Amino acid sequence: MSAIGSICLGNLRRRKVQNALIGLLLLLSTLLINTAITVITSSENLYEDLHRETRGSHELLKLTKGLHDPQRVQEWWAGQQGITVSSVMTYKSMAGIIHNGEDIPNLSLYMMSTPDQPFGTDELVFAQGQEAAHPEPGTVWIPTSLAYKYNVAAGDTLQFKAGDEPLQLSVSAVVIDLPLGGPFSTTARIWMNPADYQQDLSTVSVNNSYLMGIRFDDYSQSAAYWEQFEEFLGTPFMEERTTYEEISAFYFIMNKIIGFVMTFLGLVMMLVALYTIGFTISDAILSNYKTIGIFKSLGLSSRKIIFTYILQYGFLSLITIIPGLLLSRLLSGVIIELSLSFLKTDHSSVHIYSSDTELIVGAGILLLILLVVWVYAGKARSIQPMQAIRYGMSEAAHSRINRKWGEERRRGKEFEKWPVPVVIGLRNVTKNLKGSLLMLVLTTVTSAVLVFGLVLLNSIYQMQETSPLWGYDSSDVVVMVTNAAEFDHSSLTADIASDSRVLNLNWAGYAIGVAPASRTQASDPAGSRPQSVNIPLTVVEGSMDEIGLASISGRNPHNRNEISIGINISRKLNKEIGDVVELYIEKEKHSFTVTGIYQSIANMSNQARVTSEVVRNLSAETGYLNLKDSADSDDIVQQLNDSYGSDIQAVKQQTMLDSVFKEATAVLIIPMSLLGLLFLLITCLIIYSTSRIHIRKEIKTYGIYKSIGLTSNTIRSALTLGIAALAAAGAILGIFCGVYLLPGILRGLLSSYGIVKLPLLMQWTGISLLALLSITVAGCGCWFASRIIRSHSARILVTE
Incomplete structure (x- = not known):
């Protein structure tokens, strides 16, 4: 055993550069692979743990069109076994928020009348400020997605465009709002004191909307509950419904991309490390062929010689894999802190889940390395002591080299010029x-x-x-109406029409279409039965082509009986271009011909586009301007905001x-x-x-x-x-x-x-x-x- 140890130490000393390089490769490949796995598993575990602790919703229902009685809906769900439903939360949708004199763009606000806690589902986690039953009068709670992104802290003052005069409220707490406060969110729930809500928003001519969360003890049974619920209603549910997959998706997307890249490259680096180990062992055996022959002649068996390489690279692996696993914790922490910062509070950091995966990754890499070493070191079995001592290689290799030398001399003449x-x-x-x-x-x-x-x-x-x-428009300037009651569409349209710098203006609004269960291929999580599909509709008053909405196949709808659908709606409904889609909109049944299929990162392509002739009560609150020269965007934005004050918010598309x-x-x-x-x-x-x-x-x-x-x-x-x-x-x-x-x-x-x-x-x-x-x-x-x-x-x- 002492001989094996001496040979092993000699190999480590003589090949310092190669061993250091292989060690670095193993460390980095371990670092990348374990970081990728840790980032993905920690993201999912962190979200799921918080979802469970806060009794997070599996589905959100938003009742904004007055098509169903919110109290009746809540009472039915509350009466079901295996269901937890929140209280009915009242809110008003608004847009326009100012912090430190700067407009915060592209943010829809749900001004909430904060109900008594606990809510039933989606309990708030306080990241900053003191926990309380309600916000104090004159104060609000805001989500971390708003606070961290725009550097708003407890104690700051925010201005909300809620009429002729901005509404000023101070921030008393920052909260983790799991269902509506995720990464890339363009909505924010602003939690108000109920008395402030009644007093300050009473003059805002926006109808109350209602929201409730539903949590299933067994999410796989959701389709059965929905079938019973729609039988109770007598119609499909006509308002907006957001599923758990849509709620949670964007918490994971960035870490999945990073994890994919790191896993792929970590595996490539590991293959390079294994190839380098094999290359180095083969080279070492050839370089020390005569020495190995002498060892064998002195009685050292092939098994012991192979064991020296296994011992050498096993030791090298251990002293590099362990630091790689430890460093992966630091790198994983940095990535998760960046990507899931909205789940962090002042008194707790983002937790890293890694102990189980570290052991598995480390053991797996070590076993793989030892297997490769055993395979390549097995070449030492074929060394014959007499041939090794005489030729420094096998007799066959010696003859082959002599032949090759003759061939190289003949081929050398080809390179003379x-x-x-x-x-x-x-x-x-x-x-x-x-x-x-x-x-x-x-x-x-x-x-x-x-x-x-x-x-x-x-x-x-x-x-x-x-x-x-990516599913967005290509306009130069976007105008969002923040005070629909006071805003004069015709006046702004006339002003823009008279501006020679503007090429065109088109308006768009929002509605919900429902594909009934009998017409859909969508199933519940267990895949057992079809479900109705609630589809957010982009309703355009004007030209979708001028707005710049694009399709990956087909074209935009031009007529009232045409529709363009997102790729995931195409999958759920099993519809292609030319097929007929039946939707309920505002409780009326419509038949559409699919003219186009498009992709959109927003809503995960679970949406569709129709013309404004389909919707009777359309509130077109977003305008899209194209300019003859995009360099005029800043001037147009400034002019519109100055002219219309708190009624609108005009921003460049790049800003959004x-x-x-x-x-x-x-x-x-x-x-x-x-x-x-x-x-x-x-x-x-x-x-x-x-x-x-x-x-x-x-x-x-x-x-x-x-x-x-x-x-x-x-x-x-x-x-x-x-x-x-x-x-x-x-x-x-x-x-x-x-x-x-x-x-x-x-x-x-x-x-x-x-x-x-x-x-x-x-x-x-x-x-x-x-x-x-x-x-x-x-x-x-x-x-x-x-x-x-x-x-x-x-x-x-x-x-x-």
Whole structure:
């Protein structure tokens, strides 16, 4: 056993660079894989635990059109066994909020008359401020999604556009509002004192709306309850209904994207590490062939020799996997803190769930490494002591090398007309095929990571250029009516029509369409029976084409009997272009022909578009302006806001998109930048190590080159150019993978969110620069490794 230990320690000492590199690869691959798993599982567990603790709703019902009696609806659900239903919550929908003199854009407000707590479902968690039964008079509670995003804290004053004069209320608490306060939310519940609600909002000419949450003891039975409920109503439920999948989806989307990227790249890095281990073991066996033959002749068995490699890499794995698992906790914490910051309070941080997965990931990686070591180290079984001592290799390999030397001498004449540096660089690449393949893979992966990160971040940051393919409009300015009772549509329309800078103006409103259970393929979570589907409708008064609403197939509806449906509605109803869809709108049955199918990240494509002729009581409260010159957007916005005061809120479309998606860029930029830097570092180190090994093997050859007049820098430049050419081929493959392969895989992940065609913007200048960066890093690794040529004289090199 002492002999095995001595050999193992000797291997660790002699190959410090290679062992350090392999250790770094194992650490980073462990870090990435465990971070990805931890981020995904922690996100889901954190949300589910909070959902359970707050008795979170599985469904939300919003009654805004007066089509059902809220009290009657609540009483029916409250009377069912296995159901928890909240009290009826009264609110008024508004828009327009000011903090520190700045308008907060693109935010719909539900001004709540706070009922007595507990609510029954969706209990509030206080993140800042003192917990109380109701907000104090003159104060409000606001959700973390509003507070953290716009730096609003307890004690600040907010102004609400609630009539001729703004309503000023101070923030007494910030609360976690689980169903309506998630990432990318464009709604916020503002919890008011009931007396303030009656007094301050009595003059606001907006009808009361009602909201209630439903929690099932067994969510899989929801379809059976809904069937009974609609039998009780005598009609399908005609108001808005939000399911658990829609409530929870956007808490997970960013972490799923990050987890996907990290898992994929962590597995690639692990494969590179395993290949490097196999390559290093094979090289070690060939380099020490004679030594192993001597060990065998002295009585050391093949099993013990193999065990020395298992012991060596087992030790190396343990001292790198454990730090990798510990570091993954820190990285996971940073990512989760960023992506789920809305679930954090002043007195508690976001909890990381990792202990079980860490053990499984660590043990799995260790077993995989030991298996690879055992397979590659098994080559030592075939070593015959006499052949090893005589030839330093097997007799068959010795004969093969002699034959190969003769063939190389004959082939050498083919390169006589080539420049000497080209021949040296080409020979360095072709003679070391395993190492060259490893370098090619590394530069491909590195380029793919860099390009994919750039394309993804740039596509989100520049979303305005592709906004129709994300389900949004492409207008220059959006006008949101904040005081419908006082606002004069005709006056604004006339003013805009007389403005020579404006190309067109179109209005849109909102309604609910219901596909009855008999016409739908949608089923409950257990998949046992169909359910009716409540579909939010975008109702356009004007031209959808002018607004810029796009379809991935077909066209926008032009007539009252036409409809365009989101991709997930198409799946639920099993409808394609040309099919007929039957919907109940305002308790009237309508038949529509599907003219288009579109994708939208909002509502996960669970929506549809119709013309205004279909809806009798349409409140068109959003206007879309296109300008002849988009550079006039700022002036138009300022002019409209000055002219119409608190009746409207005019903003640029870019401002609205930024209000939703800037947080996505902020969350993604840290992990994507980190991954890019890691792969650049790994590429440089592995190319350095591989080149160093090969240069040491060929050191006598380079001594001969120096003795016949070639300088050290000429030889080093030739070797570097050969590696750079190999890296250029890898960079080209990496660009293809980063532009097509990785987005294609990500598209599959986003399909359930309603995005089947990922709208990407190709910044070819940046892509080319990143590819050039990976080539430069590869060349630097080879250049640094070749310093040994410069530090040795030709005589010493030839002697060696």
